[in-house]
Amino acid sequence: LYEQWYPPARSLRENFSEHGRTLSSLMRRIGREPDLAFLLNQVTPEWEKLMAGVADPPEVQNWLPNSERELRAGLLFMNEVIQLMENVYIELDLEQNWAHPDARGWMNLFNHFVWSSMFRVTWAVSASTYGARFQTFCEKRLQLTLGTVQVRIGSAEELNFYERLRFREYSRPGDSLWRIEIHVRSPHGDANRVVFPVGFALRGPDRVLHYVRIMNHVRKMGLWSRARRFMWSRGIIVGEDFQIPIKRE
Numbered sequence: 001l002y003e004q005w006y007p008p009a010r011s012l013r014e015n016f017s018e019h020g021r022t023l024s025s026l027m028r029r030i031g032r033e034p035d036l037a038f039l040l041n042q043v044t045p046e047w048e049k050l051m052a053g054v055a056d057p058p059e060v061q062n063w064l065p066n067s068e069r070e071l072r073a074g075l076l077f078m079n080e081v082i083q084l085m086e087n088v089y090i091e092l093d094l095e096q097n098w099a100h101p102d103a104r105g106w107m108n109l110f111n112h113f114v115w116s117s118m119f120r121v122t123w124a125v126s127a128s129t130y131g132a133r134f135q136t137f138c139e140k141r142l143q144l145t146l147g148t149v150q151v152r153i154g155s156a157e158e159l160n161f162y163e164r165l166r167f168r169e170y171s172r173p174g175d176s177l178w179r180i181e182i183h184v185r186s187p188h189g190d191a192n193r194v195v196f197p198v199g200f201a202l203r204g205p206d207r208v209l210h211y212v213r214i215m216n217h218v219r220k221m222g223l224w225s226r227a228r229r230f231m232w233s234r235g236i237i238v239g240e241d242f243q244i245p246i247k248r249e
Helices: 010-032 039-043 047-051 068-091 101-114 117-129 132-142 161-170 223-233
Strands: 148-153 176-185 193-203 209-214
Touching (some): 010 068, 068 101, 101 132, 117 132, 193 223
Antiparallel strands (some): 176 193, 193 209
16 A cells, blocks of 8 residues: 555656666676676675576675776776766655655665675765765665774875875974774675775874864865764874864865
8 A cells, every 4th residue: 555655756757767778778788898797796685696506606706806907997887876876866856755665676776786895985985076965865875884984193104295295384393193094894794995095184292183184075074073083082182172273174
């Protein structure tokens, strides 16, 4: 009764077929392009069981491929998938219709993709280039996060050119440099992970921060708030630092 009587959504009717054709094209590419073959297992949970009965089952690749060509192809392909997801989110109004019976297939498909290691790493790299509301939707409805924000002691040699300029401008005698990173772990619970630097902070001998910089392309995503909580919880900084004058970029 729920499925039969649920009010139809006009946005679902108008755009359903177009996005279905785009999806079919993407899936055909996985089957056709050798550099994308590793993704079939990652986006089809039943694939390993299905292949158990064949004479020469393909290698299962749950983490990132070792080949540069496969990694490049996988990253670009998953960006296309994310763009399709955002298009579906906007045009089918999934902010309101995410629980609609007619949207169930799309939501289940999204969950297939977000449990792919290649997708998780691509999302950490590219999420900042998509809309803020879409990012919030993915976190709320798909439990999709950028990864774990962690902070560790670092050195100026690790910084890029622009960060070194800021370091030379704002560092003071006795300062320690702390690297802010995103750790993207395998969704399969194994030890695999990849680490991306996203900024750095300068801390004085009194364990008080006086400078923080988050890289331009990943700002306004809550990374500094998460890094600050990490530093508080481990005693790296003291006091309520949001009340302390601090230079932020």
